[in-house]
Amino acid sequence: MRAAFGLAVKAARSRRRWRQADLGRESSLPANYISRIERGDVEPGLTVQERIAAALGMSLAELVADAERERERYRAVRAESAERPARASSKPTRSATAPAKPNRPVLVAAIIANGDRVLMTRRRYSGESEMWSWPAGHVDPGEHPAHAVLRELNEEVQCADAEIVRHLGDVDYHGDATHWWPKSGGFRHGYRMIHYQVALATSDVDVIDHEELLDARWLTLDQVKSALASFPPELGEAAVRFASEAIKHTRSTPV
Numbered sequence: 001m002r003a004a005f006g007l008a009v010k011a012a013r014s015r016r017r018w019r020q021a022d023l024g025r026e027s028s029l030p031a032n033y034i035s036r037i038e039r040g041d042v043e044p045g046l047t048v049q050e051r052i053a054a055a056l057g058m059s060l061a062e063l064v065a066d067a068e069r070e071r072e073r074y075r076a077v078r079a080e081s082a083e084r085p086a087r088a089s090s091k092p093t094r095s096a097t098a099p100a101k102p103n104r105p106v107l108v109a110a111i112i113a114n115g116d117r118v119l120m121t122r123r124r125y126s127g128e129s130e131m132w133s134w135p136a137g138h139v140d141p142g143e144h145p146a147h148a149v150l151r152e153l154n155e156e157v158q159c160a161d162a163e164i165v166r167h168l169g170d171v172d173y174h175g176d177a178t179h180w181w182p183k184s185g186g187f188r189h190g191y192r193m194i195h196y197q198v199a200l201a202t203s204d205v206d207v208i209d210h211e212e213l214l215d216a217r218w219l220t221l222d223q224v225k226s227a228l229a230s231f232p233p234e235l236g237e238a239a240v241r242f243a244s245e246a247i248k249h250t251r252s253t254p255v
Helices: 002-015 020-027 031-039 046-055 060-089 145-156 221-227 233-252
Strands: 106-111 117-123 131-133 136-138 163-173 191-199 213-219
Touching: 002 020, 002 031, 002 060, 002 145, 020 031, 020 046, 031 046, 046 060, 106 145, 106 233, 117 221, 117 233, 136 145, 145 163, 145 191, 163 233, 191 233, 213 221, 221 233
Parallel strands: 106 191
Antiparallel strands: 106 136, 117 131, 117 213, 163 191
């Protein structure tokens, strides 16, 4: 239940466009303790739960109900996953000894154009080197990618009226990506990233997730190429292509 409660707290905080430090200040709790709660590392007592709910402008019952929904969604996804092998076993296979294909994480990325520039974030995960990327993140179990990209964007930066413009395309990378995320442990077989063009009401963007993000900047296409120079060519080329398409589409869209 503590993982589900942490997800509910993070979702409620993100809706208010608060950083963990903001919630810590309003609830009189250390920001690093809020971070541990959201990760599901600790199970807060009733008094702490009440303080967090009050700080978020919710009743404890509402916050717990959100946590229950998170837990039920997780259970439904696990149940569906457990049924898949049984359904698959009833179908003929080429080889009973064929190895199963490894699961690869599904990620989403927001491509946001402003004139001849696109928004990129500079991030540093704990124990890892700095890197540039789009505002991006994982798709939660049972979550639609279009919902995930807006959720991740609103969790990372404060921006005005984000709206999905269109699906730009996907990148399926099958190489070992632990070079960039050595501590994640989930990218050994690559990943799939779904790219959406997103529009903002203004170009004013402020970082919210200071635990991971160091900066957010509007970069030209040449700067994007330079920022992603250490990535494999197919990834860097795809990133520049999506950025170029987003810029062109923005220019051709009537105001």
